[in-house]
Amino acid sequence: MAKGSASKVVIALLSVATAGCAGSGGQSPSFTLPSLPSVGALQLSSENAPDGAPDAPTSSGSATAANALDEHKAPVTTPISGSVGSATAIYSRVASGAMSCWFAVGGPFKSEYIYHASADAPSRGGKAAIAIHRRDPTQPNPRGAKVYLIDITPSGDDSANVTTENRKMPDAFASAMTEDVRHWAQDEPSCTTPSVVAAARPPAAPASEKATADVAKHPKTKAAKKKPKVKAAEATANAPHSN
Numbered sequence: 001m002a003k004g005s006a007s008k009v010v011i012a013l014l015s016v017a018t019a020g021c022a023g024s025g026g027q028s029p030s031f032t033l034p035s036l037p038s039v040g041a042l043q044l045s046s047e048n049a050p051d052g053a054p055d056a057p058t059s060s061g062s063a064t065a066a067n068a069l070d071e072h073k074a075p076v077t078t079p080i081s082g083s084v085g086s087a088t089a090i091y092s093r094v095a096s097g098a099m100s101c102w103f104a105v106g107g108p109f110k111s112e113y114i115y116h117a118s119a120d121a122p123s124r125g126g127k128a129a130i131a132i133h134r135r136d137p138t139q140p141n142p143r144g145a146k147v148y149l150i151d152i153t154p155s156g157d158d159s160a161n162v163t164t165e166n167r168k169m170p171d172a173f174a175s176a177m178t179e180d181v182r183h184w185a186q187d188e189p190s191c192t193t194p195s196v197v198a199a200a201r202p203p204a205a206p207a208s209e210k211a212t213a214d215v216a217k218h219p220k221t222k223a224a225k226k227k228p229k230v231k232a233a234e235a236t237a238n239a240p241h242s243n
């Protein structure tokens with residue numbers, strides 16, 4: 001009986017296997033492989049990664065960032081102590097000093113910078129702001145970036161707080177300008193900037209070099225002056241001689 005039962009089991013298993021092959025068209029059984037992540041999933045994973053992990057910064061990139069920081073230094077703000085008078089009085093003195101010292105005809109900043117100011121009426125406190133802009137001749141409005149600021153804020157009826165802010169003005173110029181503002185705010189005369197600017201500019205060419213340059217620029221003028229003499233000599237030679 002045991003052998004008969006075992007034979008029946010073997011026959012049953014063979015029947016099941018045969019039926020499976022017939023149902024699949026006689027093809028070999030297939031196996032399912034584990035699925036791989038898609039390109040989109042990989043990209044999403046990369047985007048969610050911590051900053052700097054996928055692409056480490058190169059040395060050149062670090063140098064570029066450092067240069068950018070050097071070009072955009074934080075503004076330097078300087079409070080002015082000892083101011084005398086109301087905000088309106090201080091503004092009047094500072095504005096007059098700036099126009100007569102910095103922006104006078106032939107002044108140190110006349111050709112390269114632009115002065116701009118605004119002030120409230122005395123009845124509203126007299127708050128004022130003066131801005132020095134870099135001149136940009138390529139624009140219809142040449143008032144370029146602000147390089148130096150003066151802020152005058154009333155702190156009472158006859159007192160005000162004065163601060164200067166250097167954004168992009170060269171340090172030597174800014175130091176002299178701040179010293180001027182300090183004196184003007186304290187109702188003292190001052191105009192130190194022109195000497196500083198003159199020292200920073202290249203020296204003027206000697207008189208002999210300037211004369212040579214003028215001759216080189218205007219050679220036709222010299223030739224034109226010689227022509228009348230030549231014509232006069234020719235006229236004298238061609239004139240009839242009296243006996």
